[in-house]
Amino acid sequence: MNGKRNDGRFGDRPKKKKTGRMILLFTDFGWAGPYVGQVKTILADVAPGYPVIDLMHDAPAFSPKPSSYLLAALTPWIPRQAVVLAVVDPGVGTARRGLVVRADQRWYVGPDNGLFDGVIRRAESAHPWEITLAPTTKARTFHGRDLFAPVAARIAFGASVPGDQLSESAVRRTDWPDDLGEIIYIDGYGNAMTGIRADSIDPALALSLDGRPLRCFGTFGEAEPGETFWYANSLVYRSTVMRQAEGLKRLPA
Amino acid sequence: MNGKRNDGRFGDRPKKKKTGRMILLFTDFGWAGPYVGQVKTILADVAPGYPVIDLMHDAPAFSPKPSSYLLAALTPWIPRQAVVLAVVDPGVGTARRGLVVRADQRWYVGPDNGLFDGVIRRAESAHPWEITLAPTTKARTFHGRDLFAPVAARIAFGASVPGDQLSESAVRRTDWPDDLGEIIYIDGYGNAMTGIRADSIDPALALSLDGRPLRCFGTFGEAEPGETFWYANSLVYRSTVMRQAEGLKRLPA
Amino acid sequence: MNGKRNDGRFGDRPKKKKTGRMILLFTDFGWAGPYVGQVKTILADVAPGYPVIDLMHDAPAFSPKPSSYLLAALTPWIPRQAVVLAVVDPGVGTARRGLVVRADQRWYVGPDNGLFDGVIRRAESAHPWEITLAPTTKARTFHGRDLFAPVAARIAFGASVPGDQLSESAVRRTDWPDDLGEIIYIDGYGNAMTGIRADSIDPALALSLDGRPLRCFGTFGEAEPGETFWYANSLVYRSTVMRQAEGLKRLPA
Numbered sequence: 001m002n003g004k005r006n007d008g009r010f011g012d013r014p015k016k017k018k019t020g021r022m023i024l025l026f027t028d029f030g031w032a033g034p035y036v037g038q039v040k041t042i043l044a045d046v047a048p049g050y051p052v053i054d055l056m057h058d059a060p061a062f063s064p065k066p067s068s069y070l071l072a073a074l075t076p077w078i079p080r081q082a083v084v085l086a087v088v089d090p091g092v093g094t095a096r097r098g099l100v101v102r103a104d105q106r107w108y109v110g111p112d113n114g115l116f117d118g119v120i121r122r123a124e125s126a127h128p129w130e131i132t133l134a135p136t137t138k139a140r141t142f143h144g145r146d147l148f149a150p151v152a153a154r155i156a157f158g159a160s161v162p163g164d165q166l167s168e169s170a171v172r173r174t175d176w177p178d179d180l181g182e183i184i185y186i187d188g189y190g191n192a193m194t195g196i197r198a199d200s201i202d203p204a205l206a207l208s209l210d211g212r213p214l215r216c217f218g219t220f221g222e223a224e225p226g227e228t229f230w231y232a233n234s235l236v237y238r239s240t241v242m243r244q245a246e247g248l249k250r251l252p253a
Numbered sequence: 254m255n256g257k258r259n260d261g262r263f264g265d266r267p268k269k270k271k272t273g274r275m276i277l278l279f280t281d282f283g284w285a286g287p288y289v290g291q292v293k294t295i296l297a298d299v300a301p302g303y304p305v306i307d308l309m310h311d312a313p314a315f316s317p318k319p320s321s322y323l324l325a326a327l328t329p330w331i332p333r334q335a336v337v338l339a340v341v342d343p344g345v346g347t348a349r350r351g352l353v354v355r356a357d358q359r360w361y362v363g364p365d366n367g368l369f370d371g372v373i374r375r376a377e378s379a380h381p382w383e384i385t386l387a388p389t390t391k392a393r394t395f396h397g398r399d400l401f402a403p404v405a406a407r408i409a410f411g412a413s414v415p416g417d418q419l420s421e422s423a424v425r426r427t428d429w430p431d432d433l434g435e436i437i438y439i440d441g442y443g444n445a446m447t448g449i450r451a452d453s454i455d456p457a458l459a460l461s462l463d464g465r466p467l468r469c470f471g472t473f474g475e476a477e478p479g480e481t482f483w484y485a486n487s488l489v490y491r492s493t494v495m496r497q498a499e500g501l502k503r504l505p506a
Numbered sequence: 507m508n509g510k511r512n513d514g515r516f517g518d519r520p521k522k523k524k525t526g527r528m529i530l531l532f533t534d535f536g537w538a539g540p541y542v543g544q545v546k547t548i549l550a551d552v553a554p555g556y557p558v559i560d561l562m563h564d565a566p567a568f569s570p571k572p573s574s575y576l577l578a579a580l581t582p583w584i585p586r587q588a589v590v591l592a593v594v595d596p597g598v599g600t601a602r603r604g605l606v607v608r609a610d611q612r613w614y615v616g617p618d619n620g621l622f623d624g625v626i627r628r629a630e631s632a633h634p635w636e637i638t639l640a641p642t643t644k645a646r647t648f649h650g651r652d653l654f655a656p657v658a659a660r661i662a663f664g665a666s667v668p669g670d671q672l673s674e675s676a677v678r679r680t681d682w683p684d685d686l687g688e689i690i691y692i693d694g695y696g697n698a699m700t701g702i703r704a705d706s707i708d709p710a711l712a713l714s715l716d717g718r719p720l721r722c723f724g725t726f727g728e729a730e731p732g733e734t735f736w737y738a739n740s741l742v743y744r745s746t747v748m749r750q751a752e753g754l755k756r757l758p759a
Contacts, residue, residue, distance in 0.1 A: 022550050024543070031284055031537055032441040034488075037277070037308035038330055044275050044304045045332045051550045055543035077544055077651075079551045093472055140472065142487035145330075188538040219599055219646065234648035235540075284537055285694040287741075290530070290561035291583055297528050297557045298585045346725055393725065395740035398583075 022051045023156050024078060026071055026086040027144065028061040038145045039085070046153035055084075059185075062090040064113040065176065066184035069195035072118030073235040078106055085144070085152040086110040093140040098131035098147055099171060100161050109152040111143070117173040128171045129163035181205050184237075191239045198232030207240060214240060275304045276409050277331060279324055279339040280397065281314040291398045292338070299406035308337070312438075315343040317366040318429065319437035322448035325371030326488040331359055338397070338405040339363040346393040351384035351400055352424060353414050362405040364396070370426040381424045382416035434458050437490075444492045451485030460493060467493060528557045529662050530584060532577055532592040533650065534567040544651045545591070552659035561590075565691075568596040570619040571682065572690035575701035578624030579741040584612055591650070591658040592616040599646040604637035604653055605677060606667050615658040617649070623679040634677045635669035687711050690743075697745045704738030713746060720746060 023043055029035040036057060043052050055074065060066040067088040078084060089111040097112035103123035108116050112130070120126040135146040151162060179202065180195025187193065196205045207214045207230045215229045220241075223229045233239040276296055282288045289310060296305050308327065313319040320341040331337060342349075342364040350365035356376035361369050365383070373379040388399035404415060432455065433448025440446065449458045460467045460483045468482045476482045479495060486492040529549055535541040542563060549558050561580065566572040573594040584590060595602075595617040603618035609629035614622050618636070626632040641652040657668060685708065686701025693699065702711045713720045713736045721735045729735045732748065739745040 022547070022554075024547065030441045032309075032311050033438070034309040034327055035440075037306055038327070040306045041275070041277065041308070041330060041332070041335075044306060048275075048304070051554070053543055053546045053550060055547070056538075056540040058538050074540055074544075077547060079547070082547075137487075139485075139487040139489075145487070185539070187541075188536045232645075234643075234645040234651070236645075283694045285562075285564050286691070287562040287580055288693075290559055291580075293559045294528070294530065294561070294583060294585070294588075297559060301528075301557070390740075392738075392740040392742075398740070 021081045021083065021156055022053060022079065023047070023083045023085060023152055024053045024055040025057065026055045026059055026067075026074070026084055026088075027057050028059045028063075028067070028088045029057050029144070031057055035142070035144070038142075039149045042145055042149040043085075043153050043156075046150055047156045050153075050156045059086075059088050062088070064088050064090070064111075064115040065173075066180065066182060066195065068115050068118040068173075068176075069180045069184050070118075070193075071115065072122055073237050075106070075119055075122070077235075080105040081107075083107040083109065083152050083156045085148055086115055087144040087148060088115055089113065089143065092143050098143065098151070098163075099166075100129040100131060100151065100155065100163055101171070102127045107152075107155050109148050109155065111148075112171055114173045114176070116171070117176055120168065120172060121176075121178065126168055128166045128168060129161045130166050131163040133162040179205055189241075191233065191241045193233060193235070194238045194240070196238045198236050198238050200238075207238060209240070274334045274336065274409050275306060275332065276300070276336045276338060276405055277306045277308040278310065279308045279312055279320075279327070279337055279341075280310050281312045281316075281320070281341045282310050282397070284310055288395070288397070291395075292402045295398055295402040296338075296406050296409075299403055300409045303406075303409045312339075312341050315341070317341050317343070317364070317368040318426075319433065319435060319448065321368050321371040321426075321429075322433045322437050323371075323446075324368065325375055326490050328359070328372055328375070330488075333358040334360075336360040336362065336405050336409045338401055339368055340397040340401060341368055342366065342396065345396050351386075351396065351404070351416075352419075353382040353384060353404065353408065353416055354424070355380045360405075360408050362401050362408065364401075365424055367426045367429070369424070370429055373421065373425060374429075374431065379421055381419045381421060382414045383419050384416045386415040432458055442494075444486065444494045446486060446488070447491045447493070449491045451489050451491050453491075460491060462493070527587045527589065527662055528559060528585065529553070529589045529591060529658055530559045530561040531563065532561045532565055532573075532580070532590055532594075533563050534565045534569075534573070534594045535563050535650070537563055541648070541650070544648075545655045548651060548655040549591075549659050549662075552656055553662045556659075556662045565592075565594050568594070570594050570596070570617075570621040571679075572686065572688060572701065574621050574624040574679075574682075575686045575690050576624075576699075577621065578628055579743050581612070581625055581628070583741075586611040587613075589613040589615065589658050589662045591654055592621055593650040593654060594621055595619065595649065598649050604649065604657070604669075605672075606635040606637060606657065606661065606669055607677070608633045613658075613661050615654050615661065617654075618677055620679045620682070622677070623682055626674065626678060627682075627684065632674055634672045634674060635667045636672050637669040639668040685711055695747075697739065697747045699739060699741070700744045700746070702744045704742050704744050706744075713744060715746070 040052055086108060087110050091113055099112045101108040101116045103119050103126040131151055136150060137146045179197055179200050182195055183192045184195045185193045209228050217223050217229050217231055228240060230238050230240045293305055339361060340363055344366055352365045354361040354369045356372050356379040384404055390399050432450055432453050435448055436445045437448045438446045462481050470476050470482050470484055481493060481495045483491050483493045546558055592614060593616050597619055605618045607614040607622045609625050609632040637657055643652045685703055685706050688701055689698045690701045691699045715734050723729050723735050723737055734746060734748045736744050736746045
């Protein structure tokens with residue numbers, strides 16, 4: 001990650017042979033079926049040698065808005081120069097545009113449906129392009145494989161963006177809030193993640209359950225057994241969780 | 254993919270350092286347990302540097318016949334020179350042969366149970382070998398790890414095939430049809446994929462439900478809400494799906 | 507794997523360009539969410555070029571003890587020089603130590619909670635270190651990403667261990683048995699794996715069901731339809747399974 005996070009104790013880190021550029025996948029495809037595999041086949045064929053990482057494949061299905069806040073939360077953990085291939089795309093096959101976005105030295109490729117709004121909103125600078133490349137097949141239903149993967153692969157190895165520049169305002173969702181007061185993801189441990197940053201001080205975004213405010217704790221042990229509370233998860237969003245009566249439960253996020 | 258699918262707009266694609274050869278996994282192992290991971294460990298150990306891609310791990314379980322039609326549908330998306338390690342193998346531990354098949358410049362490694370029949374059926378040329386290598390352990394139950402993975406890895410880096418040539422007819426399933434009028438896969442979105450190619454004109458293979466013929470549409474919006482219809486999926490097979498009443502549903506395949 | 511398992515028939519195996527070092531992940535994170543993806547992002551960023559393999563992500567959740575026996579069973583299949591990043595860590599955020607263990611030329615990185623006891627118990631030699639590096643963030647809840655991944659990555663490329671040597675006895679669980687008479691994993695096929703090695707001759711570890719001893723078979727066909735029996739799985743542990751009445755079922759492990 002960036003230099004600040006490393007403590008510099010290792011002087012023997014080797015020079016990278018590559019630029020360090022990697023491709024990360026953020027989709028709602030799930031792990032079943034050939035869909036992720038077909039996307040990766042294209043990436044390995046067009047951009048051999050670049051690592052491809054499954055960041056997550058259970059983004060909120062067909063839901064660009066919560067997915068946008070989730071992707072924004074993951075962004076600080078994505079290395080500069082990485083290419084994020086993001087597909088949450090209920091409008092595939094309609095006239096919605098395909099986008100490439102350059103934001104704070106990271107690249108994003110995917111549909112123009114608000115999915116990148118959270119990233120752009122928090123970036124110091126952002127530059128969008130409309131993809132003008134045609135899909136590689138006539139299938140209207142799998143742009144992840146036929147359009148976004150080829151574009152992401154080419155950007156990974158340094159090709160110019162195959163599209164026309166847009167103004168930032170042309171792709172923004174200005175009616176969306178800075179923090180989203182909804183549950184945007186429930187993980188496998190039962191943690192319910194909101195779109196509210198942990199350090200938000202907006203009093204309207206205090207978390208409550210059945211009208212009763214939730215307490216905030218740093219560790220599970222501080223809560224009463226069975227108590228529902230909130231904490232700052234590892235993505236620095238607010239999560240709510242119930243402390244199990246039977247003992248300490250891990251806080252994975 | 255092949256040259257026809259690219260539009261040639263990118264003149265700056267770099268030369269590949271490798272041959273572009275990759276290894277694709279097509280199994281019914283599922284994602285649980287150490288089985289896929291052990292296969293990949295062997296591949297990375299024997300053939301370091303070649304990308305390994307999970308094409309799918311939920312092929313029809315213990316069912317070589319529908320798996321064969323599914324693999325055939327995926328083949329056009331598999332680059333030439335790739336090695337496909339395919340394991341749907343209810344007969345492991347019995348006397349069934351292990352096969353290597355070279356078909357239209359792609360390689361296939363797996364059991365001789367019909368799994369490669371669809372690929373061979375549609376190939377311009379196909380050459381099978383019976384694997385004569387012994388498994389690496391005495392375990393009779395995991396040839397994916399102990400036999401097929403080592404063979405696939407060696408083929409990836411260009412070793413000669415460890416086996417004896419067979420005639421094509423020795424491995425064919427001539428009693429299987431060109432198009433299979435069955436549901437061969439139901440994906441995570443509820444699309445039911447048949448083994449019938451979209452452009453089949455065999456009138457006996459028209460799709461019907463409860464005796465009523467299904468209509469064919471190119472997009473979901475053309476169907477009536479709640480109507481079950483069929484469409485040509487992204488693998489160019491016929492899929493049936495019901496249009497949701499609540500709005501447009503994505504067509505992922 | 508080691509030289510004994512190969513039969514030497516292939517003289518054309520190329521020299522490896524790398525040391526063959528790879529990173530294997532053994533966790534209870536599951537496949538949902540961004541957790542595995544974030545760990546892999548760190549690994550690809552800090553140690554580019556080393557293959558990362560998902561050995562399994564459904565180790566017994568929050569349960570270091572059965573996980574320890576499972577990891578020990580997988581170890582013979584892990585190449586020498588590999589780095590195993592293992593996280594089953596109910597105590598994350600508490601004062602439990604982080605460990606690096608060198609055992610029989612393999613490396614292990616993860617929490618000090620018994621997870622590596624099985625590996626150390628069966629190793630010819632083992633050397634543990636306490637990790638003294640600080641996590642890369644203040645988040646107390648995701649040491650897999652913030653502490654163990656950076657350490658594993660650095661070990662992969664040959665950095666010195668960032669920690670202080672411990673005595674082997676300081677990390678052992680001497681009250682745990684050599685073979686664990688419990689079900690430690692149930693796989694996707696319904697096989698119930700015990701922590702008892704197949705060749706154990708301890709009569710106290712005979713398998714029974716409802717007080718009746720189970721018979722042992724080498725193949726499913728030898729059992730009566732519907733009979734529950736045990737066999738030596740592909741990890742050379744004892745598994746119990748019921749023979750299906752409808753025919754031969756595969757033995758995947």
